[in-house]
Amino acid sequence: MQPGEKTSPASNTTQPLEKRPSFPISDGVEVSVWRADLSSFKPDAIVNAANVNLQHAGGLALTLSKAGGPEIQEQSDTYISQFGTLKTGDTIVTNAGKLPCKKNVHAVGPCLPPNPTQIMVSTAEKHLKLAISNIFRVVENCNFQSVARPALSSGIFNFPVNLCCKVIATAIKEFSGNRKSAATPLSINLVNNDMKTVQAMERACLQIFTNKTKARPSVPKSSKKDLSAEEQLTSLWKRKDTEVVVSVLPSQTKGNSLNIHHSELRTLQPHRWLTGEIIEGLLHLAANQLQMGNHIYILNHYSAGGILFGERQQVAQGEL
Structure with missing residues (x-):
């Protein structure tokens, strides 16, 4: 397998894989948006949306745990028994089990109730930024060259999806400009399986990485004079x-x-x-x-x- 093939999704998934736009945002860093099953990717690391107890009983965590086999939950239980529960924003690394990657990065994003208030969202945004920062710290420390990650906290954790994607894209841009290992190539795959989140991620990346947004409708202007x-x-x-x-x-x-x-x-x-x-x-x-x-x-x-x-x-x- 060639190094560039590490980020290619596995071909034996039941869900069609759809690669959306890619953004080369700095030397050696490329961001790609995907609509796909995260468990089908073959990067160095897959990011899991975990809870503070590392109980992978629902949402994406359950999907990855089932695909990876019992080893993922067993290692998670061992960590909790030795070190206690995590805090929002924390990340840990376990083996990936049967997942087609080297490691599984468990990141604890903020969890909100349905229809959260603006104050709740504002507080949760700080925790989300911390979790994303810690994910990139792990990527740097482990010398990962490719990572696949979801829109953390936007699913069953009820963080507003549009804001979530904007926070992620902004954090990636900041990280790419301050990498310690700038000479090492890094592929960041933003992977989600529902179209609403995929489109929100596309919009956020387009805005943050290219400073462009979709054009708004406007009244046509005459080439000779302003319209009455x-x-x-x-x-x-x-x-x-x-x-x-x-x-x-x-x-x-x-x-x-x-x-x-x-x-x-x-x-x-x-x-x-x-x-x-x-x-x-x-x-x-x-x-x-x-x-x-x-x-x-x-x-x-x-x-x-x-x-x-x-x-x-x-x-x-x-x-x-």
Whole structure:
């Protein structure tokens, strides 16, 4: 086996392996995002999302423990009996059993309840950074040249996945710039098996490693001059990824005000004027659907609202 093959996944897994983007972020360090089963990888080390008691009874820990055989849990039990429980942020190394790697790095990430508060997340973020830092300390001390790791704490430990991926990518960038063994190549594989986490990891890596984000939709600009307000509205009206509120209708019942969006009028042409009849018809329909009865203001039949363009005289003469 060639050195470059160490990070290749095993071919006998039942889940399709999908390599996503790779980012050469510094001399000798390359980061790759994968959608795959972590237990199928063949790096020097696989990182396990452990708890403080090293009881691999659920989530990724259970998957790796089953794939590696009883040796992993036995060594974990031996460690706990000799040294006691771990703290959040701690890491230890055990043999990998039947896993296709040299060592298993058990990292204790923060564990949060479902729907944690912002204060809880902020505190947990510090512990997550510590755990990631300790993982890289082990990588350096053991001279690992390849490591496969998950989005630690983002699964059954309930840490917000987007923030988790951003913290991981930021930590990798900082680590790569301060390596002690900079001459040794290192392959970091970010491996998760659910698409939501994989995509979140891709976005984080793209932002942190390349300072790029996906472009946001914008109103096209004329090459000769800026678009007028009416031209911008026409452009937005035709697009399916935008939503324009054309009227806000107050209700006598607090919290039940209605917004009428332009998608509800998409069968119409871009209008400078939305007549009272159109809005009133939509309002009656919405009121019936919400069973609001008379607890809502009905627009006067002759009033007009929404988006107005044109000179005051044109409006008064009804020429729009």
